[in-house]
Amino acid sequence: MDIPYIVEERADTGLNNVKLGIWLFLASEVMLFGALFSSYVLLRLMAVEWPFGVDVLNVPLGTFNTAVLIGSSVTMVMAYASLKMDDFGRFRMWLAATIGLSLLFMVVKGFEYNHEFDIGNFPWTSTYLAIYFTMTGLHALHIIGGVVVNTYLLFPGSKMWTTNKAQFTNRVEAAGLYWHFVDLVWIFLFPVLYLL
C-alpha cells in the first residue's frame, strides 16, 4: 500500500505530509532544547558564582566551529537548490561538502572535549561544565544524526532520483530543514556557553 500525500499536497493542510511531519518534529525539538535552555537559566540564576565561558572554553575554536556550521547550512540549501535546477551532479557535490563540514565540526568539538578532559574538566566538576557537556553533547548527537541521514541521501538513497525525483527532492528538503535547525540551536548555544 502506498503512503498517501508524500508528494502531493493535502487539501486541508495545503502541505504534503513530509513537510508537515518534519516541522512537527522540529517543534518537538524546540521543546527538547528549550527545556535545557530553561535549566541553564535556572542553574545560572541559582548559583552564587558562575564562570564566564571565555575563561573556561576556547573561544577561537568555538567561533571557528560556528563558521563551519553556518557554511554547512549554506551548502545544504545549495544541495536542495541544485535538485530544484535538475542538476544531480552539483547536488552530490554540495551534499558531500555538507557532510565534510559536519565531520570537521565534530573533529574540532572532539579536540575541545579532549582538552577539557586533559585539564580535569569533567561534567561532574561543576554545574557550568555539567550543563555545557549536556547541551553540546546533545547537539553533537544531532550532528551525528544529520551526518547519517545525509550520507544515506548521498549514496544508497540517491537511487530514488532516477525513479521518483519529486519524492527524493522532498526528502532532501526535509533533511535540510533538520540540518538548519541543528545550525539554529548552535547559534544560541555558542554565545550562551562560550561568551556570557
Add this chain to the structure above:
Amino acid sequence: MSEDVQAHIKTYMKVGGALAVLTALTVIVSYIDFWGVPFAVFVALVIAATKGSLVVSFFMHLIEEKKMILATLVLTVFFFIVLIFLPLLGHADRHGEYYTLPNANAPTAAPAAGH
C-alpha cells in the same frame, strides 16, 4: 523555475555572508565591557535572534511557507516562552535568598589553552 531558483541562490549567499558578519560581531561585542552582564546577555541574545531569524526565514523558507506551519510554530513559540520563564518565576519566589544546588560553585580545574 530555474530563474526563480537562481534568485534564491543569490539570497542564500547574502544570508550566509550576513551570518558570518554577525558571528564576528557576537565575538567582538563579548569582549567590550558595556554596562554589566545583563546588558551583555541582552546584546548577545539580540544578535543570536537576528541570526536565527535569517536561518529560519531564508534557509528554511519560512517567509514563503503555508499558514498551517506558521500556526504550528506560533504555538511552539508560546510554549517555549513559558518554558524559559518558568525558572524566573521560581527565582522571584526566593527573592533575596540564594538557593544553590550541590557542587554549583566548584571551580573549574584550569583555564583553556590560549588564555
